[in-house]
């Protein structure tokens with residue numbers, strides 16, 4: 001059973017000087033107000049966001065996901081075949097939020113298959129291994145691949161296996177990584193799936209930033225509609241409702257929603 005995690009305080013970045021979103025440390029009062037109103041409704045929408053995990057083979061993408069979702073870790077390396085899928089459930093300011101996480105394979109032979117899952121991502125976690133400088137340099141290519149398929153994603157550069165480097169090496173590698181993070185316009189984090197260091201905080205940070213962005217966009221749309229009553233709601237802005245397949249708009253327009261993929265884990269083929 002998936003556990004729902006409560007978030008009521010905005011998760012701060014790993015380092016404020018290593019983030020283009022460094023100023024995002026609290027929920028806006030407008031977002032808090034909106035969420036309070038939503039809580040009173042008889043039915044609550046579930047907001048959702050798509051997050052992809054990319055990076056070289058063996059950098060620890062799957063381990064990071066397993067640590068965050070079931071608090072498990074193993075030294076065994078089982079290559080991810082193609083892509084794996086998981087949903088993490090949150091209640092943010094009392095509102096439902098699903099983070100759909102796509103764990104892609106780092107192996108060369110799965111590259112084109114994995115990149116077909118990048119489309120429409122809200123968040124990209126570009127992972128490298130703090131003990132392997134080559135994997136840090138590869139993050140530039142990974143970022144290029146991601147940006148070919150997504151528009152304005154929130155990008156995180158994540159250094160994994162922080163437990164496996166000496167403090168001096170960690171300091172040096174982190175400073176190099178932060179320079180690359182700046183080039184990628186990404187927020188930098190160091191984590192360890194083995195010890196659990198910073199893992200939960202990272203996923204909370206991802207959820208807070210994404211949730212706030214989605215709600216802000218919703219508020220802006222509502223304000224635009226209020227100020228010009230003849231405007232219709234753009235279809236893409238409608239939140240996903242888990243069980244419905246048809247939404248009726250103004251009793252005339254019928255819009256098919258994307259089939260919810262809660263049950264699909266592996267090899268989910270986007271249409």
Ligand SMILES: Nc1nc2c(ncn2[C@@H]2O[C@H](COP(=O)(O)OP(=O)(O)OP(=O)(O)O)[C@@H](O)[C@H]2O)c(=O)[nH]1
Pocket residue numbers: 055056057058059060061062063064074075076077078079080081104105106107160161162163164191192193194195
């Ligand atoms: N010491 C240490 N080892 C780790 C950590 N995270 C992962 N590993 C090890 O690194 C190896 C690869 O981990 P995976 O999570 O399978 O790597 P991956 O990026 O998913 O690999 P692909 O799916 O093949 O692309 C495994 O042997 C893990 O035990 C960590 O935080 N610390």
Ligand SMILES: [Mg+2]
Pocket residue numbers: 061062063078079080103104105106
């Ligand atoms: Mg993997």
